[in-house]
Amino acid sequence: MTRNPIIVALDLESADKARALIERLAGRVNFYKIGMELYAGAGVAFVRELIDEGKEVFLDLKLYDIPETVRRATVQVARTGVRFLTVHAVGSVMRAAVEGRGDSGLQLLGVTVLTSFGPEDLEDLGATQTIPELVEHRARKAVSLGIDGIVASPLEAAALRQALGPKPILITPGVRSHGAAWGDQKRVATPAEAMRDGADYLVIGRQITCAPDPAAEAARILDEIGAAWLSA
Ligand code: C5P
Numbered sequence: 001m002t003r004n005p006i007i008v009a010l011d012l013e014s015a016d017k018a019r020a021l022i023e024r025l026a027g028r029v030n031f032y033k034i035g036m037e038l039y040a041g042a043g044v045a046f047v048r049e050l051i052d053e054g055k056e057v058f059l060d061l062k063l064y065d066i067p068e069t070v071r072r073a074t075v076q077v078a079r080t081g082v083r084f085l086t087v088h089a090v091g092s093v094m095r096a097a098v099e100g101r102g103d104s105g106l107q108l109l110g111v112t113v114l115t116s117f118g119p120e121d122l123e124d125l126g127a128t129q130t131i132p133e134l135v136e137h138r139a140r141k142a143v144s145l146g147i148d149g150i151v152a153s154p155l156e157a158a159a160l161r162q163a164l165g166p167k168p169i170l171i172t173p174g175v176r177s178h179g180a181a182w183g184d185q186k187r188v189a190t191p192a193e194a195m196r197d198g199a200d201y202l203v204i205g206r207q208i209t210c211a212p213d214p215a216a217e218a219a220r221i222l223d224e225i226g227a228a229w230l231s232a
Contacts, residue, residue: 005195005225006218007031007058009173009205015042015049021209022055028218031083033058033203044080051081058084058171058203062111067096074100074108084171086111086151089138098146109149109171110142115187132156136163143168154189154199161198173203177224180207191221 008029010018018038032055034047039061050057059082063070070087074097077085087097089110097108112135114121127134139150139160149169152160157172164170172194174185182188183206191202204221211217 004029004031004222005199005201006208006221007033007171007201007203008208008214008218009033009035009060009203010038011035011205011209012038013041014038015046018042018046021214022050024214025208025218026215028215028222029208030054031056031058031201033060035060036062044076047080047082056083058082058086058109060086062086062088063097064088064090064093067092070096071100074106075102078102078104078106082106084109084149087147089142089147089150091141091145094142094145094147107148107169108146109151109169110138110147111151112138112142115153115174132159136160139164139168149200151203153187154194154197155187157189157194157199158197169201170199171201171203172199173205175202175204176207177221181210190224192225195225
């Protein structure tokens with residue numbers, strides 16, 4: 001394996017807590033996801049701090065607004081040197097984000113249907129398709145509009161890889177090794193299964209962040225993936 005596919009979700013409230021975790025992961029993980037909580041708590045200054053230290057940042061803001069607002073926000077994110085930014089996979093939102101990132105190195109990821117959505121939420125959207133149909137429809141549209149990748153449940157990864165071909169980046173949260181606590185995740189696969197099904201990156205939070213030794217846990221997951229690849 002040449003590339004470390006682990007992105008650790010910094011689901012923490014402050015920069016201090018995030019720094020302490022990152023320090024414990026030094027040498028094992030270099031890619032971090034900052035979501036709304038930490039962004040609201042520590043702001044873009046912390047994003048810049050990580051980038052200045054040579055770390056890669058996935059900014060999970062799931063932008064969803066009028067096109068001009070999305071475009072302007074994306075321009076600002078692109079200036080920071082962030083590697084991945086999420087936007088909802090809705091046509092006007094995605095077009096605006098693609099325009100905003102221009103020729104920067106920022107890669108855009110589409111969020112198709114939130115995995116927390118159930119039948120009532122779909123009804124509120126007025127959607128007549130099933131969730132898998134809607135996921136595939138939005139993912140295809142995302143790629144056709146120039147979005148670089150899709151955030152997907154590991155249970156959708158194989159179907160999406162088949163539908164989209166080899167190029168789009170597939171990122172899967174919701175992975176757990178055998179024996180790890182599921183927390184509030186309902187539909188999980190192991191890291192090795194997700195990679196086998198076509199994921200390029202795995203977003204992992206609590207299995208690593210709540211482990212007694214986060215670096216050892218990350219190493220264990222990398223071993224698991226490597227071993228699974230060898231036996232595939
Ligand atoms: O702790 P855990 O590994 O469950 O964390 C998963 C991370 O991935 C969290 O930051 C969560 O917000 C994010 N995520 C997810 N499921 C999705 C999309 C994002 O769990 N469908």
